[in-house]
Structure formats: C-alpha cells, structure tokens
Amino acid sequence: MKKTATLLLVTTFALAAAADEYKPSKLKHLQALRAKHIKQIDDTYIRELDKLKLEYTKRGDLDGANAINSALVKMMAKAGNEAPAEETLEDYMIIVPAQEYKDAGNDPNLQQEHADEYAKLVVPGRAWVEWEVKLPEGEYYLHILYASAAPRACHLEINGKEQEGEFLKGRTGSFNADGVAWVNCGKFTFKKGRNSILLNPIGVGPHYQELVLSKSENPPYEIGNKIR
Numbered sequence: 001m002k003k004t005a006t007l008l009l010v011t012t013f014a015l016a017a018a019a020d021e022y023k024p025s026k027l028k029h030l031q032a033l034r035a036k037h038i039k040q041i042d043d044t045y046i047r048e049l050d051k052l053k054l055e056y057t058k059r060g061d062l063d064g065a066n067a068i069n070s071a072l073v074k075m076m077a078k079a080g081n082e083a084p085a086e087e088t089l090e091d092y093m094i095i096v097p098a099q100e101y102k103d104a105g106n107d108p109n110l111q112q113e114h115a116d117e118y119a120k121l122v123v124p125g126r127a128w129v130e131w132e133v134k135l136p137e138g139e140y141y142l143h144i145l146y147a148s149a150a151p152r153a154c155h156l157e158i159n160g161k162e163q164e165g166e167f168l169k170g171r172t173g174s175f176n177a178d179g180v181a182w183v184n185c186g187k188f189t190f191k192k193g194r195n196s197i198l199l200n201p202i203g204v205g206p207h208y209q210e211l212v213l214s215k216s217e218n219p220p221y222e223i224g225n226k227i228r
Helices: 002-023 024-058 060-079 085-089
Strands: 093-097 127-137 138-147 153-158 181-190 194-201 207-215
Touching: 024 060, 060 093, 093 127, 127 207, 153 181
Parallel strands: none
Antiparallel strands: 093 207, 127 194, 138 181, 138 207, 153 194
16 A cells, blocks of 8 residues: 555656646747648648749649639648638739630620630631639739730729729830730739629730739749830
C-alpha cells in the first residue's frame, strides 16, 4: 500500500512537471509552428498551380486555366481557416473569352469572323455586346484584351449601371490578333452570383479578345503590345 501511494505521488509530480513543461504558451508555440509549416507547403502548392494556370492561359486553353483557378480558389479558401477571409480571394481571376457573350444588340448576326486573322470577336458597327460572369461578392479589376487600329471608344455598363467615362478608346496598332493589347478599365464592385458586363460602342466597335476579372490591377499575362 505504501509503495502504491509512493508511486501515485511520484506519478502526480511527474504529470505536474510535464504539464508545467508544456504550459499553454508552449502549446500555442507548437501549434503556430505547425501552422507555419503547413502554410509554407500550401503556399508552394499555390505558386505551382498559379504557374500552371499562366501556362494554360498563354496557350489559349481557357477551360484549363479556369479549372486550375477553381482549384486555387478552393485551396485559398481552405487556407482561410488560418488566414483572414480577405486573403482567400487575393489571386482570384476568371477569364471570359470574348466570343462567349450572353447577348448582343443592333445586329442579330453578331458573330466571330476571320478567326485566324482578326481578334476573336469582330463587332459590326454600333453593336453592343453583353457578357455574364459569376463571381463572389467584392471589388474586381476589369481587364479587356482588344484590338483596334483607330480610336473606337465604348460605354461600359455593369449590372445595368453605366460607368463614368469612355473605355477602349486607345489604338493598339491593328485589328489583327497579333495587335491586341490589354487595358485596365478600373476597379468595380460586383455582387455575389451572376453579373452583367456590357460594352456599347459610341461609333464602330473595336475587336474583342478576352475579358478578365481579377483582384490584381495587372493583366494576367504580358502581350508586349501597348495602348497608343
């Protein structure tokens, strides 16, 4: 009985010592260390996915780029348990091929022409074009890749509201696919779910290639051509 009591006493002191050694501050430190290593692994994975997304985008495989982007958003949302929610969409990007428009007006025969020569969507005179994009709620930059050998300014509407100013009014050098250039139209607020983006040329419209919504003020990849 005495030996048992002694053993219990020793065990109690040992547990107390262990508890003191691993007090809450040390446990928090270990948890923080674990979270740091997990974040480093996740960051590496996200960087590699981002590189792959860029490769697909440069090759024109927009379905592949958007699929990878979905994986990126899910990955960053998962990491959001350890990071502020605002950071989970920091690199969010969606690419909309110009020819995948929802609606068009002034000309029911609006269509893609001369696909191998011109930018993807050749717009007949004074024809508005509307695209629909699904987004998480927030502010996004709207980038448009287009071609125009002459100034062909447009009005821009987002969810039915006309935005101030004129857009796409610069010259890119030509109307051809190799003459496209990016323009950052600005930062706009979008609702959760389906959003409408409408371009309405003031005169004859430019040729559209891609629309990109992202959290970055920079275009998703470099073209080399600049707005003149």
